[in-house]
Amino acid sequence: MSIPAASRTFSAHAAEYTALRRRLVPQFDLFYGTAVRALGPLAEGSLERILDLGAGTGLLSAAVAEAHPQARFELLDGSREMLAEAEQRLGDRIAAVHIQDMSEGLPDGPFDAVISALAIHHLEDAEKRALFERVHAVLRPGGVFINGDQVAGPTPALRELYVETWKRQCRELGATEAELAAALERRRHDRSADTESQLDWLREAGFAAADCIYKYWELAVLVATKETDG
Helix, strand or coil, X not given: CCCCHHHHHHHCCHHHHHHHHHHHCCCHHHHHHHHHHHHHHHCCCCCCEEEEECCCCCHHHHHHHHHCCCXXXXXXXXXXXXXXXXXXXHHHHEEEEEECCCCCCCCCCCEEEEEEECCHHHCCHHHHHHHHHXXXXXXXXXXXXXXXXXXXXXXXXXXXHHHHHHXXXXXXXXXXXXXXXHHHHHHHHCCCCEHHHHHHHHHHCCXXXXXXXXXECCXXXXXXXXXXXX
């Protein structure tokens, strides 16, 4: 299996990735916290089996694990090094680890929830749409998809403003110019799509409802629920 360029790039920064997040993700706690808080109310029934796409070092899964002690997690990521960090963080809460790209097939469901943070924007738009269909297929009826991700502005001017605002905010959070330069280099792998397009794709994939429940410049939390039987 060939390793996508984005996975190779993030593998090289696995050890420092988590520490960098707080300097490179404005409103870090609110962004992740919104995703976690939405999960319980939106999912119908228990949350015991959760799939984390582009799990990285397990930051989102760890936050969900704290809020839902009964949940166990399957982690999917193309970077073995990032997943090694996640395994240390989550321990026996992990049911399985899948070292693969998100553009490939997903593990067999049904899952009570599928979650993702800052990962799906690395896929081309056609790959995002195909992934949303696969996510819908592996969710149980009443299950929920939570995607906290980087989104593009709907116009070239807004896209440029998003990036310039992000750089200013990161400097205010203490990011060094070297860290910013490295982050901008990693952004060569970004294929972000705007919020409204992604909500349309989720509905086209078969989700009963899709919404953006958090938006702060280029950061958004998108949620989608699968219709219950009957």
